[in-house]
Amino acid sequence: MxxxxxxxxxxxxxxxxxxxxxxxxxxxxxxPDFRSAAGLYQSQHNSPYPPEVMLSRSFFMSSPDIFFDFYRSKMIHPQAQxxxxxxxxxxxxxxxxxxxxxxxxxxxxxxxxxxxxxxxxxGSIHRNHCMGCSRFYSLEQVVNSAERVPLCPECGGIIKPDVVLYExxxxxxxxxxxxxxxxxxxxxxxxxxxxxxxxxxxxxxxxxxxxxxxxxxxxxxxxxxxxxxxxxxxxxxxxxxxxxx
Missing domain, CATH: 3.40.50.1220 (TPP-binding domain)
Known part of the structure; x- marks a missing residue:
């Protein structure tokens, strides 16, 4: 058969x-799968960081600007069906x-x-919470944030996607x-x-x-x-x- x-x-x-x-x-x-996305980002930005580093909790805390550059440009695909x-x-x-x-x-x-x-x-890109006050934010609010690192307008905390990072x-x-x-x-x-x-x-x-x-x-x-x-x-x-x- x-x-x-x-x-x-x-x-x-x-x-x-x-x-x-x-x-x-x-x-x-x-x-794209995670490693392909990371490879694209590295070739375009000459990034010295391997994918496991860029999507780690410690890197998120130390370099949130680079994290969100990678995350927004390669991990989010809102038009996908x-x-x-x-x-x-x-x-x-x-x-x-x-x-x-x-x-x-x-x-x-x-x-x-x-x-x-x-x-x-x-986790999911569609759920995001402020690390300071736990207020919920949508994917659209993170994508459309004027700041390079999205910040909570209520308390100023970093808005973290509810995705499970390395570590x-x-x-x-x-x-x-x-x-x-x-x-x-x-x-x-x-x-x-x-x-x-x-x-x-x-x-x-x-x-x-x-x-x-x-x-x-x-x-x-x-x-x-x-x-x-x-x-x-x-x-x-x-x-x-x-x-x-």
């Missing part, structure tokens, strides 16, 4: 699907088949496609929700992730269900545990699977 037909039949046969995704889920929406992967997942949730999307992405495209149960391991811990409640969803699932679809970023990647080991599908262009450390591996572009694959359902 064709790989896509196999995936479609497994989806039809499942009543508790969980999707675990990374940057590759959004590349077809025009959002959901692709076939986001749309199929939202449809499957609407049918009651898919119970949760667990994502390492911060772009909010799953919610834009209509998904409601989205566990964002690394910061993942949200405990999000982790608990992800573990519970994975433990209860009977079909796990992993897409667009190399499964190398920890501790997020280790979460998939909590899945004890029947079948694991891996949609990724490159090999991962989890390949040997997958029941089906598809290396074509995930947006195209999911779009075609949607037609088969």
């Amino acid at each position: 064709d790989q896509l037909q196999t995936l479609a039949s497994w989806i039809k046969d499942s009543g508790n699907i969980v999707f675990f995704g990374g940057a590759g889920t959004s590349t077809e929406s025009g959002i 959901p692709n076939g992967a986001h749309k199929l997942l939202a449809e499957l949730e609407g049918q009651g088949r898919l119970k949760a999307v667990i994502t390492q992405n911060i772009d909010g495209l799953h919610q834009l496609a209509g998904s409601r149960v989205v566990l964002e391991l690394h 910061e811990e993942l949200d405990h409640d999000v982790l608990i929700g992800a573990v519970a969803a994975l433990a209860a699932a009977d079909l796990l679809i992993i897409g667009g992730t190399s499964l190398t970023v920890q501790p997020a990647a280790s979460l998939v080991t909590y899945f004890k269900g029947r079948r694991t599908v891996l949609l990724n262009g490159d090999p991962t450390p989890y390949d040997h545990r997958a029941d089906l591996i598809i290396t074509e572009r995930i947006g195209e694959v999911m779009g075609r699977v949607q037609e088969l359902l």
